[in-house]
Amino acid sequence: MSAAAYDADVLIAGAGVAGLACGAALADAGFKVVVLERDALPGGRAASWPDLVTGDVVDIGPHVLTSEHRNFLALLRRCGTEGEVCWQSQPLITLLDAGRRIPVPGSRLPPPLHGLPALPKVLRCLGVRDLLSNARVAWHAARLDEERLQALDELDAMRYLRGLGVSDRSIEWFWTSATMALLNVPLQQCSAAALMRVFRLMQGRSGYCFGFPRIPLASLYAPGCRARIEAAGGRVMLRSPVARVHVRERRFQAFELEDGSLLHAPAAVLALPPQLLRNGFVTAPWPAASRAAHAFEPSRYVSVYLWLDRPVARENFWARAWATRDLHTDFYVLSNFRHEARGTLLACNSIHVRLAWEWSDDEIVQRTLQEVADFAPEAAQARLVHARVHRIPMAVPCPLPGTESARLPAETPFAGLWLAGDWTRTALPASMESAARSAALAAEGVAAALGRPLQLALPVPETTGVMALLRRLPASHRRLV
Ligand SMILES: Cc1cc2nc3c(=O)[nH]c(=O)nc-3n(C[C@H](O)[C@H](O)[C@H](O)COP(=O)(O)OP(=O)(O)OC[C@H]3O[C@@H](n4cnc5c(N)ncnc54)[C@H](O)[C@@H]3O)c2cc1C
Structure with a gap:
């Protein structure tokens, strides 16, 4: 069935964490949801796919959860995958600093x-x-x-x-x-x-700690969300980019697909990266959205996966104190906690990459092996069985000065149209948790507008104990810079 022939209560553009979580929540409330995704895979910046050589499913790049990812964990409960997270309470993290391993206790x-x-x-x-x-x-x-x-x-x-x-x-x-x-x-x-x-x-x-998916990252939420959307009569359509959003008299009208067909529904959610909201994507003027589209610059990542012929470290992950000459910051031994991984599978992230973006895969892999061996000397003796380098144009939008005020709320100036995405105004740093919270806020807006109010969004964590008392001191006692 073509998209245009498909009749929905709610249309969602984007099948990343935000779009799928929003779709699943609305489907659970009985709405028929159609999610339109540009790519051939769901998951966006938290996608996973099989490595063609080894058959192991790898993620776009390694991700961690924290016990503070409340809305994301609620999404996993909805999908029945909450048990697929390997939590590490001690140490909180192991640091590699000037050649020393420093286990930082939680x-x-x-x-x-x-x-x-x-x-x-x-x-x-x-x-x-x-x-x-x-x-x-x-x-x-x-x-x-x-x-x-x-x-x-x-x-x-x-x-x-x-x-x-x-x-x-x-x-x-x-x-x-x-x-x-x-x-x-x-x-x-x-x-x-x-x-x-x-x-x-x-x-x-x-009391917070880090957690690592025991299954491919996207398997934590994408199949579960899709199943819930389909159970309510909706669908997730891949390779279906939304070309334009039609708005008339300050009300959402339709999504236009690349073939020019129009898809109408009473409500829609844009769960897209901010850069998409440039002038012209929505047919009516929306100055705040075009400001946001220009305010956020992408933080590029290079993520590397290495398959080694022997175990090299017992730690699940470690972080390297960052220095300009270094490539990676965080390292994960996936084979220590991932069900499916065979042999030693190790992954790491190079954050906000500049020069290394242009390096060859071989250069990146050689440098990665050296940095792994700085922490785990056994890696220097290991044979590299296979390697994979992912260049990721945007892991998150950079939180540059001024971008907090460019973050937009779920409500838009147009009736029937909502926003979601890690970069929207969630009071959280861009992350899977921010994406999941944005989804809950957008779903609440849609459900209320369609006459079936819901309460979904979990509050952001707050300071506790003495620190909460200090926060609550009357304003006259405070002096900020
Ligand atoms: C390597 C890496 C490591 C990370 N590490 C962590 C971590 O440790 N912990 C953490 O919490 N977060 C981490 N993040 C960030 C996290 O992945 C993102 O914050 C989150 O996935 C964003 O989800 P989203 O739904 O808001 O956006 P996206 O995932 O970007 O979803 C938007 C979707 O819209 C689709 N799309 C784009 N244009 C169109 C169009 N015209 N029509 C239809 N669809 C379209 C895209 O293909 C995409 O699927 C990491 C990200 C990367 C890449």
Whole structure:
């Protein structure tokens, strides 16, 4: 059946986490949903596919979940795959810093005491004076809330930290690596608001941990969402790009497909990357959307998969303290936790890639092997059975200064049209969790407009204990930069 002949309550453009999660939630509420996806595979930036040589299913690049991915975990519950995540409570993470392995312990102590178990290790790398240079930034972060964060958006994070007296060594050792790993952008190009949103939760919450999919990433959610959409009479149509969105008299009319056919429905969701919303994609003027389309620059990744002939590390993952000369930041031994992986399968991410984008696959693989061997010397003796290099034009949109205010809410100026996607206004950094939360917010909007209100979106985590008390101090007691 052609798309045009298919009659739906809700149309969704994009079958990434956001589009599929939104479709599944609406289908579960009894709506007939048609999802239109440009590519031959669902999953977008969280897709998986079989490697043609080994037959192993690999992801676009390795992903981690955190126990704070509340909306994404709710999606996995909906899909029946919540048990397919391998959680690691200890250590929180293993760092490779100047050739030393540093297991950073996780902690359930109430914040800020949860930092104590890691303190001796931090002091060995940083020194008391450099550690104390973070006191003002910690104090400011404790008193921020989502609303006050927005005031920092125009500042770059480097200027913000220096303005609060953070030492060069501390910036080099902690902030540079943390910003690259958590926000996928160099410190001097990061919005201070985006960085402080993450940091205030790191210092104001405890007991969090990382998790790794035991099955291919897309298998966690794509088949489950598709099954729910189809069970309610809808469908997911692959290789079906939406060419334009027709709007008349400030109301959604139809999706136009590449062959010029029009697909009508009472409601629609655009679950697309921000760059798609350039002028002309929606037939009516929408200045905020074209601002967003230009505000976000992509953070490029190179992800590498290596198949080795022997085990090289017992750790599930480690992170390398970031330095400009290095290629990768985070490394995962998938064969330690993935059901299907045979032999030793290792994957890693090179974040916000510049020069290495142009390197040959061979150069990238050789450099990757060296960096793996820096942590796991056994890798130097191992035989490389096979390698795969993925160049990913956008892993996430960069949280540049000013982009927090460019993030758009689920509601659009047009009746019947909603937005979803990791980059929309979710109060979360761009991630699978942000995509899942955006999906819940958009689905709530659609369901209410179609007369069947739903409550789906789970709140973002907040600081707890003493840190929550500090946050709630009356405004007159606070001074921000
Ligand atoms: C290598 C890598 C590592 C990452 N690591 C992590 C991690 O560890 N933890 C984490 O939480 N997140 C991570 N992310 C980010 C996470 O994958 C994304 O934030 C999330 O998948 C975004 O989902 P989305 O649905 O918002 O967007 P997308 O996945 O981009 O979905 C948009 C969909 O729209 C489709 N599309 C585009 N144009 C059209 C059109 N005209 N018509 C129809 N369809 C169209 C696209 O093909 C795509 O399928 C990582 C991403 C990458 C690439």
